[in-house]
Amino acid sequence: MDEDxxxxxxTPQALLIPELLxxxxxxxxxxxxxxxxxxxxGWCEEALSVTWSDVEARQLFxxxxxxxxxxxxxxxxxxxxxxxxxxxxxxxWRVRSLRFAASSRRDWDARPPLKFxxxxxxxxxxxxxxxxxxxxxxxxxxxxSKTSIFPLFAHASVRTLEIHLEFGxxxxxxxxxxxRNIERLTCVIPYDSSWSSxxxxxxxxxxxxELTISSGCLDLDTFHTLASLPxxxxxxxxKMSSDTSMTTKGSKVFPPSPFPSLKELNVHLDFPTAxxxxxxxxxxxxxxxxxxxxSSNESGAxxxxxxxxxxxxxxxxxxLELARAGVxxxxxxxxxxxxxxxxxxxxxxxxxxxxxxARSPLELERMLEPLTKLETLSITGGYHKTPLYxxxxxxxxxxxxxxxxxxxxxxxxxxxxxPVPCDGLQKLHVGSAHMSDWELVHVGHFLSRVLPLxxxxxxxxxxxxDDVNRWAEVKKWVPVLIHSRLEGKGxxxxxxxxxxxxxxxxxxxxxxx
Numbered sequence: 001m002d003e004d005x006x007x008x009x010x011t012p013q014a015l016l017i018p019e020l021l022x023x024x025x026x027x028x029x030x031x032x033x034x035x036x037x038x039x040x041x042g043w044c045e046e047a048l049s050v051t052w053s054d055v056e057a058r059q060l061f062x063x064x065x066x067x068x069x070x071x072x073x074x075x076x077x078x079x080x081x082x083x084x085x086x087x088x089x090x091x092x093w094r095v096r097s098l099r100f101a102a103s104s105r106r107d108w109d110a111r112p113p114l115k116f117x118x119x120x121x122x123x124x125x126x127x128x129x130x131x132x133x134x135x136x137x138x139x140x141x142x143x144x145s146k147t148s149i150f151p152l153f154a155h156a157s158v159r160t161l162e163i164h165l166e167f168g169x170x171x172x173x174x175x176x177x178x179x180r181n182i183e184r185l186t187c188v189i190p191y192d193s194s195w196s197s198x199x200x201x202x203x204x205x206x207x208x209x210e211l212t213i214s215s216g217c218l219d220l221d222t223f224h225t226l227a228s229l230p231x232x233x234x235x236x237x238x239k240m241s242s243d244t245s246m247t248t249k250g251s252k253v254f255p256p257s258p259f260p261s262l263k264e265l266n267v268h269l270d271f272p273t274a275x276x277x278x279x280x281x282x283x284x285x286x287x288x289x290x291x292x293x294x295s296s297n298e299s300g301a302x303x304x305x306x307x308x309x310x311x312x313x314x315x316x317x318x319x320l321e322l323a324r325a326g327v328x329x330x331x332x333x334x335x336x337x338x339x340x341x342x343x344x345x346x347x348x349x350x351x352x353x354x355x356x357x358a359r360s361p362l363e364l365e366r367m368l369e370p371l372t373k374l375e376t377l378s379i380t381g382g383y384h385k386t387p388l389y390x391x392x393x394x395x396x397x398x399x400x401x402x403x404x405x406x407x408x409x410x411x412x413x414x415x416x417x418x419p420v421p422c423d424g425l426q427k428l429h430v431g432s433a434h435m436s437d438w439e440l441v442h443v444g445h446f447l448s449r450v451l452p453l454x455x456x457x458x459x460x461x462x463x464x465x466d467d468v469n470r471w472a473e474v475k476k477w478v479p480v481l482i483h484s485r486l487e488g489k490g491x492x493x494x495x496x497x498x499x500x501x502x503x504x505x506x507x508x509x510x511x512x513x
Contacts, residue, residue: 022050054097054139057114061124063088075117080127089129097139098153101164121149132157147171154178162186172197176204183231184210188238191216199225209261210234215268220252223277227258234264239295254280264289271302271324275309282313289319297326300334303356311341318347318373323354328383336360336384343367350376357382358406364390368397378405380431388446389415395422395450407431410439419449432460435470444474448481 058074061067064084065076100114121144124133132155139160143153147170154174161182167189175182175198182205187198191214199222202208208229213222215237226232258280265281266289267274274292281287290310306322314320320342326332334340334357342351348371356379359367368374377398379386386406392415394404401422408430428451435443447457457475459468 022046026050048091049094052091052094055095055099057098057100057116060091060095060098061116061120063091064124064127073115073117075120076123080123085127085129092133093135095134096136097141097160098134098137098143099141100144101142116144118146118148121152125152128152145171150174156181158182160184164188165190167194167198172201175201180204181207183207186212187217188212188214188240189217190214190240191219196221202226203228206230208232210236212236212238214238214240216240218267218269223280224252224254227280228255231261232259233261234266235262236264236266237268239268258283260284260286262286266291268293268295270294270296271298271306275302275306278306278309279313285314285316287314287317290314290317291319291321291323293321293323295325297332298324300332300357303334304338304340307353308339308341311344315344316347317345319350320345320348321350321352321354322356323352326355328355328357328381330383333357333383337363339363340367343370346370347373349373352376352378352405353380354378355381357384358386358390361390361393364393365397368394371398373400374398375400376403377401378403378429380405380407382407385409385431385433387411387413388443389413389419391422391446391450392419395420395425398422400424402426403429405429405431408433410435410443412439412442419446421452422450423452425452425455427456427458429458430471432463433471434463434467435474437470440470440473444477445481447474448478448485451478451482453479453482453486 058067061074061076064080064087065078067074068077134153134155135157137153137155137157140153140158141160141162142164143150145163145165145167150167150171151174154171156178158179159181161179161184163186165188167187172194185202185205185208189195189198195217199217199219202211202222203225206229209231210233211226213236218235218237226235259282262281262284263286265287269277269292271292271294274294292306303322303324310317310320310322336357337360340359340363342348343366345351351371351374358364358379377394385408387409388411390406391404394401399422402424404422404425404427406429410433428447451457457471457478459471463471
């Protein structure tokens with residue numbers, strides 16, 4: 001264990017012997033673990049528990065008999081015997097997590113589920129010595145969805161279940177009859193006729209805390225079902241290429257106190273539906289994380305309506321993301337001078353508004369002043385871009401900012417706020433900010449006044465090469481100018497931010513002059 005990390009701890013931590021052993025085996029290589037396991041029986045037991053607590057299906061089934069691969073399918077190379085099950089039971093009770101594929105959606109796309117011949121599951125079904133042959137199984141990832149296979153692993157002990165692509169038929173009944181203790185369910189399948197039965201089964205999962213489904217499956221019936229689950233804390237959706245439009249319109253009678261425990265809502269919805277559903281989802285005032293992403297080119301009026309609704313109904317939010325598809329235009333612009341309601345979210349730490357227009361100076365100041373805890377701010381994609389001098393307003397009001405992402409307009413403009421450094425800022429992303437040669441000096445000098453020394457400056461990868469080169473110059477010279485400022489040099493030179501040159505000096509029309 002890293003000695004420096006222990007010494008750096010604010011308070012000393014006492015480790016129990018089993019915990020210490022567990023950490024040793026987790027951090028050691030497989031070879032070292034085999035060597036360490038010889039020390040004593042206790043160490044051996046601990047090593048086995050760590051090694052077999054989280055396994056892939058092929059590794060587990062290989063305990064019964066050697067396996068061979070043919071035509072992309074695994075199968076037993078011989079018939080199973082009683083001695084095989086004796087050996088299997090030494091390890092089976094240690095298994096808490098079983099994976100037929102990688103646990104995350106990203107890994108799963110690159111690495112398809114393992115395939116086994118039907119004979120493998122037939123032999124397990126015939127030879128197992130108890131129905132729940134993995135008695136302590138708590139996490140099950142991507143099991144085969146065939147109705148002749150899934151019931152083998154539908155243990156009452158399972159708390160986490162992850163399913164992809166297909167799931168239906170008689171399997172659905174097992175969710176409500178045998179697997180009612182599920183706390184985390186990921187069911188990323190296309191929206192089809194089987195989903196309605198799964199949606200109905202959800203009402204029986206009273207212990208459910210986290211749910212992830214494909215965006216096409218979050219219809220009105222499902223939303224109504226979820227409203228009555230007492231422990232549900234998180235609802236997430238993910239996009240599938242096969243997603244079709246679902247029925248979100250209609251009327252339902254919701255319980256008097258819907259979503260009593262909901263803390264996170266991260267969904268793909270059109271804004272009119274979100275405006276209709278949000279008062280229901282936020283009824284308990286417990287929401288802390290809200291993300292609504294629309295695949296439609298929403299109107300600026302609906303976007304503004306949604307931000308004001310969030311501001312009035314979700315005052316406990318710590319993270320907010322609202323996004324719409326398309327690009328900013330004069331037709332769908334959010335008026336910069338209109339109040340957006342975000343200023344009411346005083347606990348906000350992260351704010352991302354995508355395809356949203358820059359605020360006017362008055363509205364920007366009004367929005368930022370109450371947000372004393374804000375650490376991440378992103379306003380991008382709108383028709384109206386953020387003038388460079390707005391960074392002075394932002395740095396004055398929000399000293400805790402660490403990440404700032406804006407579509408910057410580098411055109412010099414009059415400014416009334418003297419730029420001061422935003423000392424905590426770690427990254428500034430300027431979006432697709434175009435910059436002409438004569439603006440380069442102005443931009444570099446201004447940024448040296450509002451950025452701390454080690455702040456990274458990034459831009460969109462789609463910028464033309466000329467702009468990329470200009471920003472490279474800015475990134476090279478800003479640290480030099482900051483050093484100069486910190487050392488007290490150049491204080492006698494007053495800067496004209498409207499012209500983009502030192503006061504008293506005429507603009508020079510020579511390249512990057």
